[in-house]
Amino acid sequence: MRRKQKRLLQFVGLALVALLFLPNIGLWSLYRDRMFDNSPDALEGPGGISLLQYLHWRRKKTTLKVGHDGVRRKDWHDYEAISRDLSRSGNGEQGKPFPMTDADRVDQAYRENGFNIYVSDRISLNRSIPDIRHPNCKQKLYAEKLPNTSVIIPFHNEGWSSLLRTVHSVLNRSPPQLIAEIILVDDFSDREHLKQPLEEYMVRLPKVRILRTKKREGLIRTRLLGATAAKGEVITFLDSHCEANVNWLPPLLDRIAQNRKTIVCPMIDVIDHDNFGYETQAGDAMRGAFDWEMYYKRIPIPPELQKEDPSEPFESPVMAGGLFAVDRKWFWELGGYDTGLEIWGGEQYEISFKVWMCGGCMEDIPCSRVGHIYRKYVPYKVPGGVSLARNLKRVAEVWMDEYAEYIYQRRPEYRHLSAGDTAAQKDLRSQLNCKSFKWFMTKVAWDLSKHYPPVEPPAAAWGEIRNVGSSMCLETKHFVSGSPVWMESCLKGRGEVGWNHGQVFTFGWREDIRVGDPMHTKKVCFDAVSNNSPVTLYDCHGMKGNQLWRYRKDKSLYHPVSNSCVDSSPKEGRVFMNTCDPSSPNQQWVFERTNATVLERFNRG
Secondary structure, X not given: OHHHHHHHHHHHHHHHHHHHHHHHHHHHHHHHHHHHOOOOOOOOOOOOOOHHHHHHHHHHHHOEEEOOOOOEEEOOOOHHHHHHHHOOOOOOHHHOOOOOOHHHHOOHHHHOOOOOHHHHHOOOOOOOOOOOOOHHHHHOOEEOOOOOEEEEEEEOOOOHHHHHHHHHHHHHOOOHHHEEEEEEEEOOOOOHHHOHHHHHHHOOOOOEEEEEOOOOOOXXXXXXXXXXXXXXOEEEEOXXXXXXXXXXXXXXXXXXXXXXXXXXXXXXEEEOOOOOOEEOOOOOOOEEEEOOOOOEEEEOOOHHHOOOOOOOOEEOOOOOOOOEEEEHHHHHHOOOOOOOOOOOOOHHHHHHHHHHXXXXXXXXXXXXXXXXXXXXXXXXXXXXXXXXXXXXHHHHHHHOHHHHHHHHHHOHHHOOOOOOOOHHHHHHHHHOOOOOHHHHHHHHOOOHHHHOOOOOOOOOEEEEEEEOOOOEEEEOOOOOOOOEOEEEEOOOOOOOOOOOOOOOEEEOOOOOEEEOOOOOOOOXXXXXXXXXXXXXXXXXXXXXXXXXOEEOOOOOEEXXXXXXXXXXXXXXXXXXXXXXXXXXXXXXXXXXXXXXXXXXXXXXX
């Protein structure tokens, strides 16, 4: 009897020990792995974990659902990496602007890269950036089995820290099993830091290899070299001065896993070229488009395409160009990039038109975000020059059918430009049974004409804008955002004034005032903030607001938002907003040409 009682007590004791011990096996295992994992691939050095990290780890292990389609989906977030980033502090961390001094703004800082390399060099290669995704993105699950990808990063004379930060961000914020390789493709750089020092640095990082061209090839052929060498199931192209954001990769690969003929683009955030602050683009989620001079544009998502969940993917007619992912086999079925395109320019239109017209589709993915430095200027020259005009004509001739005429009307110099031999590309289009460009404009980019009509509606007024009081004209010498508008002696009568001259303006159908004549406007508009503010050029947005104007019968240029009129100080040459005074000749302006019918309609509206 005593023996049975003893055995019973032993059993109860073992059961109690098991109840106390077993729930902590997972915690001990994770602690042990992190404590003793000194491999190069370990996320951190030796050390314990917090309870919060453990809970995230447990959630990651248990969050798995099977959808109606039978696909197992899971949470791909790396909560340890997220927690580690949130704890970082220092210059540029959390994507905050670097605190610059006058010494940081010298021209030399920008000369080699087109952005401030002094600032870049003083920010960590592993810096943290803000998770600015829509909150719904944090709850999304993606397929448990996703294709892997080759990340291709072409570069030419890139800054050391900006290139390395790009690579580190991809490694730090991508599930390692989804990265087949990172291919850096050097387009014949001649800077010493991109030779042996780069080789020695990259050999320490997992899955990174470097390819080098034997002569200057340009962006298009450099990308093709990387794509040819790629082994991953998906090809992901990035620029050499980017920063991948939280969980950026699974949302891209998930859409391709659902439909391999889908090209997907991340949302592109802005890394300031001065202080490296990280923020969204103006307007954030918008569709890619173009005007009929073939400038890339962004247009609002029309109500018909807006979804209840704004974090869901949406169709986009045209990609921005440098950042996208595509199934590798599908990319080559489409013929890759047209090898007849030279250096850079036009390739984003070629691949966009081709995928849509030849049986695929293209989407922007709001839950995938990548920051990109938009250079202050291009810091290098390409031997033989840039072939943008030739490339655009080549794309128009192969893909745009009768719509190419609208480009030639605005750019008559393109009409007789050689596009090279396009026979092979036209044969490819025929072999792929691609649809017409009219189909593209009707079914895919059906909202583009509302913002950029092929046939430009008549302008209300255009030509020089002469002041009644001083007989001086409005002028701007620099056609870039932020440039002032001021007064100068009128040039009319001194010879023919070309369309690109700084004294030619158009008050067009969008009710904004642009530089250039009606068929050749620049992409900058008159902008004003308030009474007493200067009149300045800013990027045209087509959304009225600060760029909405009225040309009234008393010859005043009225600004409804500020309830003020354009005034001038002839002695100083200043142009500014002021309280409207119909009797002041300094507030009276005469356009060289006007359309009374359109003006009347504007003023009624």
